[in-house]
Amino acid sequence: MPTDAEIRTALETYVDCWRTNDRERWLQLFSSDAEFIDPVGTPAHEGKDAVAAFWDRVHTMPMEMKPEVDRIVACGGEGVLVFRMKAVAANGMGMEVSVVDLFQFNDAGEVTQLKAYWDSKCQRGIRP
Amino acid sequence: MPTDAEIRTALETYVDCWRTNDRERWLQLFSSDAEFIDPVGTPAHEGKDAVAAFWDRVHTMPMEMKPEVDRIVACGGEGVLVFRMKAVAANGMGMEVSVVDLFQFNDAGEVTQLKAYWDSKCQRGIRP
Numbered sequence: 246m247p248t249d250a251e252i253r254t255a256l257e258t259y260v261d262c263w264r265t266n267d268r269e270r271w272l273q274l275f276s277s278d279a280e281f282i283d284p285v286g287t288p289a290h291e292g293k294d295a296v297a298a299f300w301d302r303v304h305t306m307p308m309e310m311k312p313e314v315d316r317i318v319a320c321g322g323e324g325v326l327v328f329r330m331k332a333v334a335a336n337g338m339g340m341e342v343s344v345v346d347l348f349q350f351n352d353a354g355e356v357t358q359l360k361a362y363w364d365s366k367c368q369r370g371i372r373p
Numbered sequence: 374m375p376t377d378a379e380i381r382t383a384l385e386t387y388v389d390c391w392r393t394n395d396r397e398r399w400l401q402l403f404s405s406d407a408e409f410i411d412p413v414g415t416p417a418h419e420g421k422d423a424v425a426a427f428w429d430r431v432h433t434m435p436m437e438m439k440p441e442v443d444r445i446v447a448c449g450g451e452g453v454l455v456f457r458m459k460a461v462a463a464n465g466m467g468m469e470v471s472v473v474d475l476f477q478f479n480d481a482g483e484v485t486q487l488k489a490y491w492d493s494k495c496q497r498g499i500r501p
């Protein structure tokens with residue numbers, strides 16, 4: 246089980262990769278058999294290739310991803326990221342989603358499962 | 374699986390019972406075999422009697438519980454409560470803990486598991 250400090254670092258890296266558009270470093274966080282569910286209630290993306298495909302699909306949008314962290318929690322070998330993901334187009338229009346991400350890890354400190362909790366009430370439009 | 378609206382109502386009731394000190398209504402939210410883990414990483418309170426004992430232990434403190442909700446999320450049959458629990462003594466001194474509660478339900482809409490995510494960085498003192 247990773248330490249609280251290792252979990253905290255992993256979640257900070259996760260956010261930083263969204264912010265800097267670092268696909269390879271982001272993918273390195275996940276185990277080969279990782280399960281990615283975003284939002285919870287939709288089908289899981291299973292395995293690193295499926296997780297990579299999720300990243301790639303998001304990045305086909307002509308939007309800049311600007312995550313803003315409200316809180317990172319590490320306890321009992323699990324991690325929680327409370328944040329807002331802002332997706333902003335060149336004209337300043339966009340969308341903000343308030344998300345709670347729940348991370349599970351293996352003993353190597355890799356993310357084995359990520360469950361993203363948000364619903365329609367967590368979304369709001371962004372105007373320039 | 375309960376609907377999103379039923380999950381939302383259950384979480385609102387959960388908070389309201391803390392606010393109004395309504396032990397019986399709060400306990401009714403849980404299944405007989407409910408598992409209550411607060412915070413995650415500490416031993417689970419298993420079964421309704423153990424959940425009741427948790428409530429009673431918290432309420433031996435001479436503090437008023439004042440929950441403030443930041444967000445309720447319902448998706449995929451699960452519920453997430455993002456809130457701050459303020460515990461305030463008669464002299465106005467107290468403690469605030471920022472918590473993410475994750476709720477699981479059975480088909481009857483009863484809470485079968487509650488996992489509370491918070492760590493030492495989520496606490497701050499309250500002064501009059």
